Amino acid sequence: MIHARDLTRTFKTKAGPVEAVRGLSLDVAEGELVAFLGPNGAGKSTSVRMLTTLLPLTSGSASVSGHDVVADPAGVRRQIGYVGQGTGSGPYHRVRDELVTQGKAQRMTASAARKRADDLLGMLELDGLADRPCASLSGGQKRRLDVALGLMHTPPILFLDEPSTGLDPHSRANLWDHITSLRKASGMTIFLTTHYLDEADTMAERVMVMDNGIMIADDTPARLKADLAGDTIHVSVLCEDQSGNAAEIAQNLPDARETRVDGRDVAVTLRDGEAVLPEFIRRLHQSGIEAISARVVRPTLDDVFLGLTGRSLREAAA
Amino acid sequence: MVSLSNHEVGYANLGTTSSFDRLRTRSTDSQDQNMSFLSDTAISFRREIGPTLRSWYYIIFGLVQPLLYLALFVPLLGAIPGPEGTSPLQWFVPGMVVMLVLFTTVSCGWALTEELMSGSFERFLATPMSRPAIMVGRALKELAPLLVQALILIVVATPFGLVLHPLHMLLGLAMLMLFGVGVASLSYALAIASKHDGSLFYLVSHSVALPMMLLGGVLLPMTNAPAWLYIASRFNPLTYLVEAERALFMGEIFVMPVLYGALVAVVVAVAGLAVGVSQVRKASL
Ligand SMILES: Nc1ncnc2c1ncn2[C@@H]1O[C@H](COP(=O)(O)OP(=O)(O)O)[C@@H](O)[C@H]1O
Ligand SMILES: [Mg+2]
Numbered sequence: 001m002i003h004a005r006d007l008t009r010t011f012k013t014k015a016g017p018v019e020a021v022r023g024l025s026l027d028v029a030e031g032e033l034v035a036f037l038g039p040n041g042a043g044k045s046t047s048v049r050m051l052t053t054l055l056p057l058t059s060g061s062a063s064v065s066g067h068d069v070v071a072d073p074a075g076v077r078r079q080i081g082y083v084g085q086g087t088g089s090g091p092y093h094r095v096r097d098e099l100v101t102q103g104k105a106q107r108m109t110a111s112a113a114r115k116r117a118d119d120l121l122g123m124l125e126l127d128g129l130a131d132r133p134c135a136s137l138s139g140g141q142k143r144r145l146d147v148a149l150g151l152m153h154t155p156p157i158l159f160l161d162e163p164s165t166g167l168d169p170h171s172r173a174n175l176w177d178h179i180t181s182l183r184k185a186s187g188m189t190i191f192l193t194t195h196y197l198d199e200a201d202t203m204a205e206r207v208m209v210m211d212n213g214i215m216i217a218d219d220t221p222a223r224l225k226a227d228l229a230g231d232t233i234h235v236s237v238l239c240e241d242q243s244g245n246a247a248e249i250a251q252n253l254p255d256a257r258e259t260r261v262d263g264r265d266v267a268v269t270l271r272d273g274e275a276v277l278p279e280f281i282r283r284l285h286q287s288g289i290e291a292i293s294a295r296v297v298r299p300t301l302d303d304v305f306l307g308l309t310g311r312s313l314r315e316a317a318a
Numbered sequence: 319m320v321s322l323s324n325h326e327v328g329y330a331n332l333g334t335t336s337s338f339d340r341l342r343t344r345s346t347d348s349q350d351q352n353m354s355f356l357s358d359t360a361i362s363f364r365r366e367i368g369p370t371l372r373s374w375y376y377i378i379f380g381l382v383q384p385l386l387y388l389a390l391f392v393p394l395l396g397a398i399p400g401p402e403g404t405s406p407l408q409w410f411v412p413g414m415v416v417m418l419v420l421f422t423t424v425s426c427g428w429a430l431t432e433e434l435m436s437g438s439f440e441r442f443l444a445t446p447m448s449r450p451a452i453m454v455g456r457a458l459k460e461l462a463p464l465l466v467q468a469l470i471l472i473v474v475a476t477p478f479g480l481v482l483h484p485l486h487m488l489l490g491l492a493m494l495m496l497f498g499v500g501v502a503s504l505s506y507a508l509a510i511a512s513k514h515d516g517s518l519f520y521l522v523s524h525s526v527a528l529p530m531m532l533l534g535g536v537l538l539p540m541t542n543a544p545a546w547l548y549i550a551s552r553f554n555p556l557t558y559l560v561e562a563e564r565a566l567f568m569g570e571i572f573v574m575p576v577l578y579g580a581l582v583a584v585v586v587a588v589a590g591l592a593v594g595v596s597q598v599r600k601a602s603l
Binding site: 052054074077086092093097149 | 358435443599
């Protein structure tokens with residue numbers, strides 16, 4: 001559905017050239033839900049805007065739904081819904097008018113556009129707002145309207161650039177409910193960007209981690225975490241003088257990567273904590289070491305990002 | 319909680335257009351684009367005019383404005399003789415209409431800055447709509463109220479001595495609309511180029527429009543100007559437009575000034591649209 005090869009984009013600014021995207025290649029299959037995760041300034045929007053024909057490429061090539069973004073931009077535009085980072089609706093325009101205009105812009109007939117607008121207003125819980133000026137909507141309602149605008153012509157591919165940024169947690173959750181149920185019903189391909197870790201983790205089937213204009217990882221959240229961060233088993237032993245031995249045993253566990261000792265607490269990072277924990281306890285027991293508590297800490301995508309870049313995404317995003 | 323229409327559910331298939339379908343859509347592209355220019359202009363125009371038509375104070379002020387202009391001007395004109403023994407209004411009304419069009423269109427990029435920043439302009443750029451049509455539709459939205467005001471001005475000025483030449487005057491207004499589309503597009507290009515910097519936009523647009531207007535002899539005749547000023551005015555495209563409008567308002571049509579004015583209007587429209595569209599194309603909004 002989406003293919004890109006060596007995409008680059010350099011902006012000329014007064015302070016010199018900014019290499020926003022530096023050699024991006026990606027392939028997204030039909031029906032996938034992919035998240036671009038990265039801190040502000042990573043080049044997510046620039047990439048999306050190149051894929052959606054809004055920004056000329058500096059070099060490289062890309063096609064969306066079989067249409068080349070440079071040679072056939074109109075073909076691409078017919079196939080995609082684009083929800084940009086900003087607010088798509090005009091403040092003085094009325095909600096339904098904006099939807100119908102969008103439908104006509106996407107070559108729908110006026111009657112089909114009106115019907116679709118009413119359907120989407122219902123689906124996205126915007127009924128009752130149809131005749132209000134868009135400026136009077138709440139942040140969450142505006143964002144749902146943006147999504148509705150993107151969905152007017154039932155595009156096979158939907159691009160969402162930071163769909164939930166700036167929303168309160170409740171509105172974020174609500175927006176995601178809508179997006180996931182719409183997707184379940186339609187099988188749409190969704191390509192979204194976010195700098196919220198939890199969102200990429202829970203929503204996306206596939207995460208592409210972006211930093212400094214390049215993609216540094218691309219996999220399912222589960223595999224990224226297992227491969228690049230791993231689980232951490234924390235075990236407390238009965239006597240502090242046993243923790244050295246315990247650490248040695250931990251280091252010999254299958255796939256063990258890193259072991260730390262802190263007083264009576266021994267921590268070991270490895271691939272699949274839950275599967276290894278019973279074996280770890282058994283070996284400790286065989287060596288006469290008594291474990292008094294044990295827990296497995298699951299990694300977050302932040303740990304993945306930290307492992308990849310040495311920086312925390314939370315700091316980078318701030 | 320969420321109910322889905324059949325529309326939505328049956329959708330997945332649409333992603334798998336056969337290569338035959340794809341070929342067909344591609345071969346009709348250019349034809350498609352030509353046909354859709356007009357309908358896209360209409361879509362853009364209708365979107366923009368909506369809020370204007372719903373705003374009663376805008377309409378009231380818009381209707382009162384031309385009356386105000388006349389009320390403030392007509393008393394001043396008493397002492398001035400009109401051209402060839404006609405009312406001075408025959409000379410002033412076309413100038414006033416040109417001024418209205420110039421000033422409104424030159425600053426209409428201002429209205430775009432808000433949408434450039436918010437992202438709603440970008441939303442249309444991501445649709446198959448023709449880019450020139452998006453611009454022309456927007457420009458026509460600015461011009462439509464001016465057309466109404468110009469007509470009011472003409473009708474109200476008639477009892478005070480303006481002689482009507484309906485066809486000539488309508489032709490003059492059409493020429494002005496063409497010119498206005500060009501200026502508006504240039505204004506949009508300026509808004510994009512000055513990137514969200516409202517004061518830069520204001521500075522540039524007004525330092526172009528005001529001298530153009532003064533040099534164009536819009537409100538005062540250039541015939542009495544010193545030689546250097548007169549020569550400078552000959553390099554001002556607006557001069558030719560104003561002269562064409564005055565000729566048309568006098569009921570003349572097959573005269574050189576009208577031809578020159580029409581040429582200026584066409585050139586400004588084409589060049590303005592070209593510059594505007596190329597700005598949109600390379601804009602990194
Ligand atoms: N129009 C532009 N002009 C100059 N620099 C830009 C422009 N757009 C983006 N950039 C720069 O490109 C980099 C990537 O930006 P962006 O793609 O918006 O990042 P993200 O969406 O991941 O936050 C940033 O350093 C940003 O400042
Ligand atoms: Mg961004």
